[in-house]
Amino acid sequence: MEKQRGYVMKIPLMLEKIMFGFVESQVLFVCHELKLFDCLIDEGPSTLDQISNHLKLPEASLERLLICAHCINLLEKEGNKYKINPEWAPFLSSKSNHYCGERFGHYFKTSYQIFGYLLSAIRENKQQWEKIGRNAKAINDINSIYTDFIYVNEQSIEAFLSTMWASGYTDSIDLCEKFSFAGYKKLIDLGGASGSFAVAAMHKNPNLDAIIVDYPQVRPYAEAKLKEHHLESRAYFYEGDIFRDALPAGDVYSIGYLLSDWPESMCVSLIQKTYARLPTNGLIVILEKLFDEDKSGPYLTAMLNLTMLFEMQGKHGSASDYVNWLEKAGFMDCQVIPSSGEKHMIIGVKKNLR
Numbered sequence: 001m002e003k004q005r006g007y008v009m010k011i012p013l014m015l016e017k018i019m020f021g022f023v024e025s026q027v028l029f030v031c032h033e034l035k036l037f038d039c040l041i042d043e044g045p046s047t048l049d050q051i052s053n054h055l056k057l058p059e060a061s062l063e064r065l066l067i068c069a070h071c072i073n074l075l076e077k078e079g080n081k082y083k084i085n086p087e088w089a090p091f092l093s094s095k096s097n098h099y100c101g102e103r104f105g106h107y108f109k110t111s112y113q114i115f116g117y118l119l120s121a122i123r124e125n126k127q128q129w130e131k132i133g134r135n136a137k138a139i140n141d142i143n144s145i146y147t148d149f150i151y152v153n154e155q156s157i158e159a160f161l162s163t164m165w166a167s168g169y170t171d172s173i174d175l176c177e178k179f180s181f182a183g184y185k186k187l188i189d190l191g192g193a194s195g196s197f198a199v200a201a202m203h204k205n206p207n208l209d210a211i212i213v214d215y216p217q218v219r220p221y222a223e224a225k226l227k228e229h230h231l232e233s234r235a236y237f238y239e240g241d242i243f244r245d246a247l248p249a250g251d252v253y254s255i256g257y258l259l260s261d262w263p264e265s266m267c268v269s270l271i272q273k274t275y276a277r278l279p280t281n282g283l284i285v286i287l288e289k290l291f292d293e294d295k296s297g298p299y300l301t302a303m304l305n306l307t308m309l310f311e312m313q314g315k316h317g318s319a320s321d322y323v324n325w326l327e328k329a330g331f332m333d334c335q336v337i338p339s340s341g342e343k344h345m346i347i348g349v350k351k352n353l354r
């Protein structure tokens, strides 16, 4: 493009925001780490001086942070007092059911550091864990990513599982309103975590029982959820490695937010294993965030798909990518059932082949 003389072309605001995106993320994560949001919710609108005293932070540096946080709408101002943006408060307050803090913490402590190596990850088409001092051996044994990095202590297990529940339960209720499992008896929720899909499906389908299959570390959390929902008599937790161990018998197998974690070869073999285990007319249910067919978005799927290059070894797909996998394994009558949220459902049926 020709350079124009004597005319100052202003950088478009969106481009400027992208350029400073690294600052915006850090402002959010650091406010969260400092417990600024909880402080403003507990104490109400507060001056710089009050916040500085409460959080025991130097006023001068804190002021710079607050100005930025106000500029990017995390905070609002009433005179010289800062308060939390009321629309976002449910996502920022640790006492709210919609709290996103576990995700902020994970992105701050892990993803943010590793994203410093995006350039080499793209050039080499591989994860870069060793660059941030993580145990490369464990990462190479991909099955140990959960056991070595996520299920390492109670706090981390709880944070991960509550994020999974929060990002799956409401959409699961919606999906079970849209598709009935009437006539089916046993749902096997593979990698079911604390059971957000199994619980929603059992509530909506009174004749359906469930088995949640996951790593042993997940057991107490899944059992607590079943108890909380009065479903202990209809469901139980089964400790197992879904790739290596035999699967319990059922007539519906659900696989939620799991195929996007693992390399295609593992996903395809899990789908085949499920097909082999199902009776005729049995169902497979895949639950995923989906790409649009032309992979132009949505935004969240695009961002997570890039994150997956580092964090796990899977990738996100469009509905027809998953339907292709199902059809190749022999499933028929595939249906895509979108939820009004982010988690959508793809269903395939095992038909009797004559």
Ligand SMILES: C[S@@+](CC[C@H](N)C(=O)[O-])C[C@H]1O[C@@H](n2cnc3c(N)ncnc32)[C@H](O)[C@@H]1O
Residues within 6 Å of the ligand: 143, 146, 164, 165, 167, 168, 190, 191, 192, 193, 194, 196, 197, 213, 214, 215, 218, 240, 241, 242, 243, 244, 255, 256, 257, 258, 261, 287
């Ligand atoms: C991203 S979470 C999704 C949880 C849940 N299905 C949902 O939709 O919210 C993936 C789950 O699969 C479990 N998982 C991953 N690999 C597994 C394996 N090899 N055997 C058993 N569970 C596994 C993890 O422990 C975790 O609970």
